[in-house]
């Protein structure tokens with residue numbers, strides 16, 4: 135059996151180790167310290183604008199804190215893109231609130247502005263105005279930022295921008311992670327850069343950042359005795375892991391180029407296979423191409439490719455199963471147009487790591503070409 139080709143595996147550049155060593159040498163082995171602050175500053179300068187960043191233990195923790203900061207509580211409703219990873223939606227339930235799922239459009243595969251507006255109007259009619267909108271830049275492709283923003287503004291509902299998969303992507307020249315009232319990033323092991331596990335909350339309001347850090351460190355009041363006036367969380371990022379993040383930030387732009395090169399490689403390799411469709415960047419969108427995705431003609435073909443590659447030790451994965459199809463969310467209200475269901479049936483994510491070798495990419499494309507010749 136040939137060696138395993140992963141969908142997206144961690145890719146160290148070498149500089150991470152020395153940051154980690156510094157943490158050990160200085161004994162900053164805690165969920166605070168100079169690397170945490172340094173990592174936050176690195177992300178802030180990368181995103182440009184006037185972003186303030188709170189480094190946290192995961193992207194999921196960042197979404198949870200963002201919902202707390204947006205005032206989401208028991209009995210509220212929160213609109214969430216249906217086509218996403220479950221971590222976008224789970225924190226809604228942590229808060230005792232109900233997710234309302236909204237379908238995708240075909241240009242970016244992200245939240246459909248028309249369905250969003252229909253959902254907002256109907257929820258208001260039913261007597262419950264949604265407390266927030268969670269929009270996701272899936273696989274690195276920016277959602278329709280202007281359209282979503284306009285609707286959110288019209289109805290005065292804050293946007294939580296889930297940028298977990300899209301660090302390095304831009305929309306009209308501005309970085310993903312700078313559009314929402316609050317945005318989140320993830321540095322999980324499979325993301326474009328990683329701290330092994332980690333995340334961040336991004337805001338342009340320094341007070342929101344300070345409040346996020348306060349809640350993430352058990353909501354301790356500045357008082358010699360531990361004094362608590364609020365329920366807190368243990369969500370801060372470890373200084374050791376922030377050291378990995380500092381190393382990874384030095385190479386982020388190269389990682390974006392490498393992932394984009396994977397996309398180009400696959401697209402040109404399959405140019406003669408009419409059955410396979412790629413998603414181009416709409417005007418103004420620059421995708422980090424976190425994962426390269428293909429659309430096949432049917433679920434049977436999608437499964438055929440997936441299973442034949444699995445037999446060759448190559449990992450692929452269907453596009454995210456929409457949340458409205460998940461048993462755990464079966465009772466959640468949803469606003470559908472069929473797009474995310476069809477994408478789930480036909481779509482497949484190909485191995486997309488920035489560390490894939492020419493030989494590995496070739497194994498993937500050869501296997502898929504063989505499938506279509508058979």
Ligand SMILES: *Cc1c(COP(=O)(O)O)cnc(C)c1O
Nearest residue numbers: 192193194219221222298320322
């Ligand atoms: C990875 C991911 C998250 C969660 O991030 P973690 O750091 O793994 O908790 C949230 N949303 C999306 C879209 C993701 O891909």
